[in-house]
Amino acid sequence: MGCSSRSDVSIRFLLGEKRPLKFTTTYPEFPEFTISSAKYEIYSKGNKVSEGDMSIDVHDVGMTYEALERGYFDLYIILEIGGAIRKKHFLIDVD
Numbered sequence: 001m002g003c004s005s006r007s008d009v010s011i012r013f014l015l016g017e018k019r020p021l022k023f024t025t026t027y028p029e030f031p032e033f034t035i036s037s038a039k040y041e042i043y044s045k046g047n048k049v050s051e052g053d054m055s056i057d058v059h060d061v062g063m064t065y066e067a068l069e070r071g072y073f074d075l076y077i078i079l080e081i082g083g084a085i086r087k088k089h090f091l092i093d094v095d
Helices: none
Strands: 011-013 018-024 035-044 047-053 055-057 060-066 071-081 084-094
Touching (some): 035 060
Antiparallel strands (some): 018 060, 071 084
């Protein structure tokens, strides 16, 4: 069940759900690292629909997502670790 037959969906929501998302960060080159900042951006069909700061708890970052419309959304997590910027992409499927 979903909005289409895409198989690369990372996170699934039902319309109207609101729940916290938590991500554990690893940095194999530097096991003892500090996250200076954590932000997220959410896009729908190439348009930014939401952005904000994430909570930071040692190597975990978190945010709350509320599924207000059906479809696929691109979630980008942007972390600043030392002088480096790291990005991670997730796909959100709201049914």
